[in-house]
Amino acid sequence: MPRVDIEFQTSDHVTLRGWFYTPASIEPGSAKLPCLIMSHGFTALKEMDLDTFAKYFTSKLSISCLVYDNRGFGASDVKKGQPRHEIIPSVQCSDISDAITYAQGRDDVDMDKIGIWGSSYSGGHVLWVGAVDRRVKVVLCQLPMVNGWENFHRLIRPDFVAGYNALFQEDRLGRAAGKTAQMVPVVDRDPLKPSALPTPDSYEFFTAWGKKCDWKNEVTVKTIEALREYNPSSHIHHVSPTPLLMTVATNDVLTPTDLALKAYSRALEPKQLNLIPGGHFDGYSGFTFEDSVKVQVAFLKKWLCS
Template sequence: MKQTIRFESQGVTCAAWLFLPEGEGPFPTVVMAHGLAAIKEMRLDAYAERFSAAGCACLVFDYRYFGESDGQPRQLLDIGKQHRDWLSAIEFVRRQPNLDRKKIVLWGSSLSGGHVLKVASMAPDIAAVIAQVPHLSGFASLFQNSLSKLIALTLHGIYDGLRGILGLTPHYVLSVAEPDRLALLNAPGESAGYLNLVPSGHPFDQRVAARFALFIGLYSPIRALQKLKMPVLLQVGTQDITTPAKPAVDVCPRYPNVQLKQYETGHFQPYVEPMFSTIVADQIDFIKQVL
């Protein structure tokens, strides 16, 4: 059963879906949100339906400033505020009598795959974490881009940051585009992979406030692994040119609580068939093992 709900995060209302399995609770719950400027309609319901069929409730939400959630200005990607939205989503789950407050799994993909590691180090009593093709190292991600692109995005970011300081409307860049256009993601094939996740006819804002470009290179949530004691599943793509697998491959042997799974896939293939069924089956197996 899918319910449309809303919850508060620092005075801003976030839009969400709550998927409930059949039977009586309290149910273990997977809390889910998307990656870079994406919205919950971009295939997160497909994962939630599989988890619900396996007996887990799922809370799927949009960050403030994005999708159906409130907040101004629109399309402002603030890493710290997104962490706060995660914490508010967890608090919402813990207030529900039919959801098990001790069995909460955080699920993230791409940028949110990094978020769930960081948030799990901030929130008490998280049962497990699933990070799919996660952003782990800002430094590694920067090396996926040309110097000219990095300079251009930095200049756009500085301009937008100054507008923010002055209280002006944001200056935007594209979240994704073809290689001949400036965007945060413009590696060959990534635009099609990203935009194909948007349901046909669904409105989608392809912009992001440019100031985000000043911070992504400094964001390396892989450092949070050293603080985590709960089971963690990291799923990386050996052909991923957006969030490279190497940081996870190098670091994960140090942590006995981390399961690393590698797949011969790129960044966006895990969201759709045929890779989707393999990825989500491993996630369900992991949840059954740890819960």
């Protein structure tokens, strides 16, 4: 599908970069199309399968897709004086709203038909943005991280928590004294060593992609502390009356299945649950991807592209 490089400014003047996809069957600039804003999960880059989803959507629907790297990752910049590879959820949510503003300003986008799509960490972000930014006309939430406190304590062994609390304090004191932000690995083969995502499937997914793109196996310590305090599903009942599709894997140990289903139960209509087999990363490729993305296409066709 036709793809062009794009960049846009956030409300705090940071440049984010990505790709804008349009259907091959439509002459560029000849029509104002609905637009789906797509952002990736925890530390992931746009090259890590987001292009696969965007290509599929624009091959099946009369829709454009805006795919971008989160600030501080991949091709996107970071605010002066701030470290790269740091994730502050409220800032990433604000960046999604700024991506909507950019899309609305394009001559080839129908500004009244904007949807948002997020996966894993950004699957939580789109719940928040879909609730508080009423420009959003449809929310697609895939494999979402819905409750940071619960998720943190599912991933981190109880006897490791005190060590993390000490690390959070040490990092805050160091940064206040002008020291460089401390980093931890995103994944590690050894589950006894500290990492942000200490599951075997996380290690396999990210190390495989690290050989194919410019993904870095590091994230700031503050990122982990910010994850624990973040509860994106607290607003899930406010997404309505915007249509919501939540895709949940039946054996997700990274963003646990039961937490996602519990959050979904609190969402109001119109809503749709898309249960897929397997674990957290199975929705990105193979047969599970094909089955799941067909449901997403049908949902977009009904609610955004009609």
